[in-house]
Amino acid sequence: MTQHLEEEIFGSDQRPAGDGASPPQPKRTMQSFAALVVALTVLVGGGFAAYHFIGPAIDKFVATSDYPGPGSSTTDVEVAEGQSGAEIAATLANAGVIKTSQAFVDAAGRAPDLAKAIQPGTYTLKKEMAAKDALEWLANPAHRTAPRVTIPEGLWASDIYARLSKATGVPVKDYERAAKNTKALGLPAAAKGNVEGWLFPSTYEFPKKSTAADQLKVMVTKAVEVMSAEKIPQSEWERTMILASIVESEAGSSNDRRKVARVFINRLEQPSAGTVGKLDSDATVSYGAKRRAVAPTEEERNDESNPYNTKLHKGLPPGPISNPGQDSIDAVVHPADGPWFYFVTVNPDTGETKFAVTYAEHERNSLQFQQWCKDNPKAKC
Template identity: 40%
Template sequence: MADEPSWDDIFSGSGDSTGRARTTPEEDGASRPAAPRSGPVSRRELRERERQQERGRSVPDAAPAAGSDAPSARAEEPALAPQREPADPFPSTTTAAAPPPKPPRRKTHRGTWILAIILVVVLGGGAIGAATLWNQVAPGVQALFGAKPSDDYEGSGNGTKVQFTIASGDIGSTVAANLAKAEITKSTEAPYKILLANPSISFQPGTYSMYQHMSAQSAIDRLQETDARLVTKLVIPEGTTLKGIVSLMATATKLPTADIQKAAADYRSYGLPGNATSLEGYLFPATYELDPGKTAHEYFQEMVDTMLKRLQSAGVAPAQYEHTIIFASLIQKEAGLAADFPKVARVFQNRIDQGMLLQSDATVAYGTGSTGRVTTTDAERADASNRYNTYVHKGLPVGPISNPGDTAIEAASHPASGSWLYFVTVDLETGQTVFSTTYDEHLRAVSQFQAWLRAHPSYNK
């Protein structure tokens, strides 16, 4: 028919007279897919398209008849219209699908509750117990809240006392390391940093009363306090023998007795006069402060140096050191009261000058090894093999019999004036001594002493 479009019109797509493309009702209907929307595509639209594609793939294609050119049934099915859904409140700004947002993290107060429980336990333990417990749990609490554990304690300790020793020659790093080793400070670094920042800090060798778990600053401060220092001393009484000093030193210093005896036997290493045969007499009796780390040889050397200085102060010439020491050691053992020392020196000097035997029981007793006795037996006084027996051998004994003090050294250097040839202590408790010029006077004084001994038998042992 004339009004029908030609085949060229149908296939040319030129449109009708209105300028609009000519379409069939099917092309205007729902079977025509909607043109893709320009611009961003929401996630909801992407999901809808995926569902439509999935539905299309789920319908199997109809098999065409053999030799038929008919289109497949799938091609002839109308497209499903998209379902209306609420607009996506979070439109995507990209064409790719974004992952769903993570749910907000729920806040927890576990750390707060743990801290509260710890505080209750700590505060319930008392001041000292709380400090100790807190020092134990603090690193864990700090780690819980992300804090770096401290290398230092807080406060002035947990109340547990510790004796801390600084030896001669210890340097700052040694002191810092020993503080940590003794559990006084938490670390070596904390006190060492303080010492590096203040080089003027110094330490006195000795033993100190400290506490466990002290802050580094409080520990350093306490080591500077005089009251914290436990001053231990070695007291050598006047007239103590070398044997007695060895015993006293072992007790006070805790050094092995064998080490002390070995140091004493090496008497030539102390700078004594060439005619000295022992340390006996050259150890000045005094009070010596103990120094941790000091050897027995160092203690003996200190005593010898002190004695040599005392001899110099008394005006004794080095050539007379040995003679003076022997004489003074005899006076120290025989005299009682300090006022009698010069008189006793005069008696011995007068007897030496007159060629008389000194007849000192103290020398005889020393030679027998019984240095604690003041009396001797007839057999002991007759024993010529005892080189210290002044009842047999004239002059001073062969060596010192004690370690004399200043009073005895002064008396040996400057005897009193007098003609006495005898003396005897008639009361050992008071030290009363009778000096006599004649032998008869002396015998009466001896009878007086013997009566005293009978009344005090404990002294005659």
């Protein structure tokens, strides 16, 4: 019986050491595994050339930990920002896409360029895929299925809700409701509960199941990151955002942003000048009137009840009037040097803007804008 047990462990032609017998040797399977370990070591040192010869042996060894593919039913998998390769592998394994995490890690090790190409997003993959097939699928950005939406600079929050809703299918009312819970969005205290200005314009890919609050939080977080990157003191965040939103709405072209920012800063910092501390912005008046127009009406300009009427009220309006982009924020932080107190976009079609130091010069420039309005009667001047 003892002899039979020894044969099961060591093989029928092998015996334990003793009584002059040869030392025991491992079974053939252990010898094969040892050879594979040596081959793996050579692979590390020899790179692709070594893998060309021993790759089939490796593939055979890991086959039991991998599906043969191509897979059957589908499932959605989210690759989150900052996930490591091992974390992605675990996500795929938990979703039933691959058989084991190790199979994916091995595949990524053999194709590091593909592994580096994986981007955050939601992907629809088959279940029970071969790990190398799953890797190749994830490495192709065209396979991301998350809703993609671009938010341009200068939109009102209400405009942004409509765009997000169209792209994601989340109702506009959900965004309006989420915007009220500003603590959950991470809105800075200086914003005083108003998300306007803090929904940073960019192109976003949100997971399919993300809520309105999830999406707005991502946008607010991005705005905070930009303000921090500009090294703006938090005590100046809201002032900067208000000015940037006005610059975004008033600047005729990107080249004018720094000069426009200088005009408004000069008006605020030199209240004894002819502008007596008033920003005199058409865009703020229109925002307060909730009417999008090239210029406000006379009635709107004379409306004292409008807190955003900077033609009548001195200083900054109560809050931002749009959601500015990086360039407008940067223009406020780094305005142009100049003595201007006035500017007017004389051709809204081209964005041509003229700047002036004196009101008399500004009046002459304004005549050009008035002529444009006469030549374009359909414009909302």
